[in-house]
Amino acid sequence: MPHTKDNYIFKPDIERISVQGSKDTIKVPFNKINLSNGDSVLVSTVEGPDVNAKTLPKVNEGYTPYIIDGDKKKVKKTQLDFAKEGKVTDYMEYVAIRESFKSGENMPFTPEDVCSQMAKGVAVIPSNINHEECEPMIIGKHFSVKVNANIGASSLSSNFDEEIKKLRLSLRFGADTVMDLSTGIKDLGGLRNAILRASPVPIGTVPVYEALDRAHGDVNLLTWELFRDTVIDQARQGVDYFTIHAGLTKDLLPHAAKRILGIVSRGGSIMASQMLRHECENMAYEHFDELIEICHDYDVALSLGDGLRPGCISDACDKAQYGELENIGKLAKRCFEAGVQCFIEGPGHVPMDKVKENQELQEKFCNYAPFYTLGPLVTDIAPGYDHITSAIGGSMIASYGTAMLCYVTPAEHLALPTENDVKVGLITYKLAAHSADLAKGLPGAKLRDDAMALARADFRWYDQFALSLDPQNAYDVWRAQMPEECAKSHEPAFCSMCGPRFCPIRLNRKLQEKFNK
């Protein structure tokens, strides 16, 4: 392996394998990180971002029979309907394999477990029948914690190609779902279609963004009909989950007005503007049954949005936030009863001492529907570092049961994320999610940590890089301070921190020789 101080591309030995389910169509991909001592570690992945994978798996056969609706498909039954009947679908088997095989154990999660979790509404598989490229994944507190990455163009920044690049980058660094939050560009539908067609992970949107764009940015022109039509168009296109801020009811607005930062959710504030302008109730709340029907047609999951999430520490855990959460709990019940999968969005900005309370109240009000939080950020004073302030709250709340974390990038509060921000945000959230998996005692979560520790004990430096969340960066930092000759050996039995003369790790061999006979 050639070594130069600069521009050396570190390529870990990663093999793509797949685990076959009970049918030919159920083939679940994993990355197998091969280590120099013969060990290996499995990591869940998707086929999609591999440019060599020309044909995507046709995993959505589990929906048959479906209905033809023009050039699109509709379902008769959603995954939730099947689950309630106790019918294990291909999707459920697929995610059971996906959650199980990295654990090194014999199926700690069975397809029947998945089915029963879904039948209780405690886990969801977002999977619009018209997003054929999507490889099934599950969101629920008993499974591994998932990470969502937001991308999206705006009128001030970003373009079409850049968004596809951000999507691919998100996939490369392990995003489990991606939200397209584009606004204010000419061809929103075209961009979304490109994203859907390129994405093997579920795509979420906030349909009211496009509805406002269709109303030329004027809330006076924003009607229920316009909103509904946008929702239908996006559902037909293949969007896997919709964030809809239906819990932000009129009676809560005076509570929001008492805050320092009022409403900071963009979707929530569009809804609130419309309510103020037309002096009406929240249109998504009023027409919630119609929204449920549309979502059922395509098996779109509803991500019930927290339009009143606190935007600063001072606003956390107030009447506005918890009042909306209670509303959302009731809406979640209606979704569940109608066979529409749903999960619940959460804050926001919350001090550390209130993080657990947020999880507990969500479970109480929403009957354990999966919680999906944005952080929470545990202080307001670190713009530029809010991937970290939010990873603290995010890892904590995930360890208490939150099923999916929406990443926050270093650009939060300041600008739209650049490509590097997307990368840093994702790695930060992957480590937060993984830390929560460890804390929950998820089967197999510790295998990768243990492999890392063993590689450290053996001075297998290249294995350490291969096992890390950002191998190239780990290699670069290490390499910059290692003398040329030492790095060449791959495994110098020291590092730049203590230098070659006295190394604590080397001592351990002596300790083990003496005591472990």
Added chain:
Amino acid sequence: MPHTKDNYIFKPDIERISVQGSKDTIKVPFNKINLSNGDSVLVSTVEGPDVNAKTLPKVNEGYTPYIIDGDKKKVKKTQLDFAKEGKVTDYMEYVAIRESFKSGENMPFTPEDVCSQMAKGVAVIPSNINHEECEPMIIGKHFSVKVNANIGASSLSSNFDEEIKKLRLSLRFGADTVMDLSTGIKDLGGLRNAILRASPVPIGTVPVYEALDRAHGDVNLLTWELFRDTVIDQARQGVDYFTIHAGLTKDLLPHAAKRILGIVSRGGSIMASQMLRHECENMAYEHFDELIEICHDYDVALSLGDGLRPGCISDACDKAQYGELENIGKLAKRCFEAGVQCFIEGPGHVPMDKVKENQELQEKFCNYAPFYTLGPLVTDIAPGYDHITSAIGGSMIASYGTAMLCYVTPAEHLALPTENDVKVGLITYKLAAHSADLAKGLPGAKLRDDAMALARADFRWYDQFALSLDPQNAYDVWRAQMPEECAKSHEPAFCSMCGPRFCPIRLNRKLQEKFNK
């Protein structure tokens, strides 16, 4: 104010003020961040790093009468001795002002509070009488969480000037104490002296590093006498606290041998090597009374080191770690009885679900002596991002009562920190410590967060940068995406995230007009 896309130096309006105590010599400096709306926020600081402050405060008058010992001073009574007698010293008054005035309240911490906390051994003021440049600060769970920065040259990396640069950088970004971990360079004493003379914050060391250097790196030559003489020399020089791994007793070595990563503490492994080579008990444990005596002479605080801190998730919370902690608890009692201030070092690598247990056991075994932890890191798989994995554990454990956090930089496990690593590590730990202060409900902690939230509500962008932990970076990220014309106004009522057309924050003014009459 001139605006260019590049190289604009953002200079917040910060005024250095000082609060006068009961004597002329007690003058406590603060940075007053002045905001454009007339508000201001006080932040604790030191005079030292301000190049304009030519004369450092002579705050160690509180020690009088002292004894002249050649060209150095010795104390008759330590700060702890005074506290036990109920005598409030100048140091105690100084730190009471320092902890109080940023709160905006009228002395929530009185000098008598400080005295009574110290008299119980629950708080310490590390302050070697021969470090005259040191401005008193307090470490204890009832006060603000402190952050230590490690610097230090090694044989492979770094030089004299670079270390002083790192010291100044650490001070600039708010390090409350600094440890000099230099090893393997020619003039360790000279470098340490330069650091002490330039440092207005307490300096800590691990004396066994220099002792091993004096033994030419050969543990065969490392004797108690050599170690003791090193400790005396460093104490006379002015080091404020010593990390000494006296709790790592012989009987614990077999437990360490069972681990994946055995001993990862450098100091701990030097002690263990010496014990293995000479088949003896830990020399610091055997001669602990002599160490106590030396520390008492100069009022050096003992930082009882965790030589058996776990180096990976798998090794956390085992017999080796907790056995050492029990030993340390007994040593802490001896320190306290002898009038020597002490605090306790903690892990390391610990999964999130065990973080609270670590704090609770430390308090139980060590009778609430201040806890000083390295992170803990909550996963092993993110080298290059271990400032984040450790800030998660660090902020959590600090919210449970840990008094000081030792920073971890992005270089951890890979290399020695560069200047940029020092900066990123410190900002990460300042935000972790502050988040814990918020969670503990520390008086005044929320003022800066609230000022930030108000600045966000008012689109006072420049105030937001001024209030943030890294103003220049926040400005740069924001500026990179703002159109030239908009940034010029200082306060465009939008940002690049949502663009000018629809801004949630603007809506809040309407909400407030409607409901808050």
